[in-house]
Amino acid sequence: MSALRCVLLLINLTTAVGDLSPPQNLSLQTQNTQYVLLWDWAMNGTATFTAQYLPGFQSRKAPHKQNWKTVCVDVSERRCDFTHADLNYLGLYCLRVRANTSQRVSNWTSINFCPDKEADIGPPSSVKLTAVKGDLEVDIADPMSSSNASMKTLAQEMYYLIQYWRQADGNQKPEVLPTRNNKVTLFELDRWTWYCVRVQSRYDFYNKRSDFSDTQCMSTEGQTLFWQILLSFLLSLVLCFLLAMLVWFCFYRMLMFLKSVFYPNVHLPPHLQELWSCDSETPRLLPPQSPGSDCEPLDLISAEMVVVMDAQSPNCEDLDTSAPSGHGSGDSGFSSTEEDSSHTHTHTHDMLKTHTPLHDGTLELCA
Known part of the structure; x- marks a missing residue:
C-alpha cells in the first residue's frame, strides 16, 4: 500500500513538472564583462522565471553535490543580468533557466558560456585627436570592464586598428594602422587638411572584432609663414x-x-582781483579788523555823486570874484581862498584818479 502511494506521488510530480513548457532559444547579450541571458517562452499566461549558474568543473559531480547559484528569482522579464555574478572571464560556466507558476514549474533549459571565448569585446572608451606640427596624434582609451578595469588586463593580446582618411574623400578607401599603443601619431599627412579617424578593438585569439568608435575629424596644421x-x-x-x-x-x-x-x-571778477593784488603778502577781500593793518576801509560812491561834486566844486576864478572885499586884508583873504580852492580841487582830482568802476555802476575809491 505504501509502495502504491509512492508511485502515485511520483506520477503526480512528473505530471506537474512536465505540463509547463520550459524556456527556449537561450542566448547571451555580452560586451566586455557585461553578460545578459535572454530566452523565449512559447506559452501564453503569467509566469515567472528563475535563472542559475554553475561553474563548469562542478558539472561532473553528482546532481545532489552540485552547487547552483541563483541570480534571478521569480522575475517576470525574459532576461537575467549575470554581470555582477562574479563570473571569471577565463572560466567556463553552465547557465540555466526555468518557468514558474503558483502551482507548477517547468524543466530547466541550460546553455554553456565561456566569457573569454564568447563575450564580445567593446570599442575604445574614447578617441581624441590632437594636431601636432602638421601631424595628428590619436589618444585611445581602453575599453573598460564592469568593475572599471581595463580590458587589457583580461585580454592581454588585445590591440587596436586605426582607420583614417581625408574628409573630402569620403568614398576613398581609408588607410589602416594596427597598434598596441594607446597613443599613436599619424605621419605624412597633407598640411591644412581635414582628416577623420575611427578605432576598432581586436582580439585575434578568438577572432573578436568590436564596433568602430565614433568618428573624430580634425584639420592638420602647416608651417607658419x-x-x-x-x-x-x-x-x-x-x-x-x-x-x-x-x-x-x-x-x-x-x-x-x-x-x-x-x-x-x-575766476574772480576783475574788481576782486585788483583788491586781491593790492597786498601781495596778505591779500584780503574784507576790511581788516586788527589795528595797524596796511589796508584801509573803502568808501563807495556812485558815479552821479562824483559828477555832482565836480560840478559844485568852485574854481579859482569863482572864488576870487565871489570873495567879499571887506573880509580881512587883501593878501590874507586871497591866500586863504586860493588855498581852500586848491585843496578842494586836489582832493576831487585824487578821488577821480583812484576810483574803480564796479559791475553795478558804482565807483570804488581807495581812501
Whole structure:
C-alpha cells in the first residue's frame, strides 16, 4: 500500500513538472564583462522565471553535490543580468533557466558560456585627436570592464586598428594602422587638411572584432609663414598700444573729474582781483579788523555823486570874484581862498584818479 502511494506521488510530480513548457532559444547579450541571458517562452499566461549558474568543473559531480547559484528569482522579464555574478572571464560556466507558476514549474533549459571565448569585446572608451606640427596624434582609451578595469588586463593580446582618411574623400578607401599603443601619431599627412579617424578593438585569439568608435575629424596644421608671424606681431603691438591709450585716457578723465570737484576752475571778477593784488603778502577781500593793518576801509560812491561834486566844486576864478572885499586884508583873504580852492580841487582830482568802476555802476575809491 505504501509502495502504491509512492508511485502515485511520483506520477503526480512528473505530471506537474512536465505540463509547463520550459524556456527556449537561450542566448547571451555580452560586451566586455557585461553578460545578459535572454530566452523565449512559447506559452501564453503569467509566469515567472528563475535563472542559475554553475561553474563548469562542478558539472561532473553528482546532481545532489552540485552547487547552483541563483541570480534571478521569480522575475517576470525574459532576461537575467549575470554581470555582477562574479563570473571569471577565463572560466567556463553552465547557465540555466526555468518557468514558474503558483502551482507548477517547468524543466530547466541550460546553455554553456565561456566569457573569454564568447563575450564580445567593446570599442575604445574614447578617441581624441590632437594636431601636432602638421601631424595628428590619436589618444585611445581602453575599453573598460564592469568593475572599471581595463580590458587589457583580461585580454592581454588585445590591440587596436586605426582607420583614417581625408574628409573630402569620403568614398576613398581609408588607410589602416594596427597598434598596441594607446597613443599613436599619424605621419605624412597633407598640411591644412581635414582628416577623420575611427578605432576598432581586436582580439585575434578568438577572432573578436568590436564596433568602430565614433568618428573624430580634425584639420592638420602647416608651417607658419614669415608674413604671418610679422602680421601677428604687428597686431599684438597695435592691441597693446590701444589698450595702453585706453587706460591712459580713463586715468586722465578721472584726474580731470577729481580736479574739477576739489579744485573748480572759477575766476574772480576783475574788481576782486585788483583788491586781491593790492597786498601781495596778505591779500584780503574784507576790511581788516586788527589795528595797524596796511589796508584801509573803502568808501563807495556812485558815479552821479562824483559828477555832482565836480560840478559844485568852485574854481579859482569863482572864488576870487565871489570873495567879499571887506573880509580881512587883501593878501590874507586871497591866500586863504586860493588855498581852500586848491585843496578842494586836489582832493576831487585824487578821488577821480583812484576810483574803480564796479559791475553795478558804482565807483570804488581807495581812501
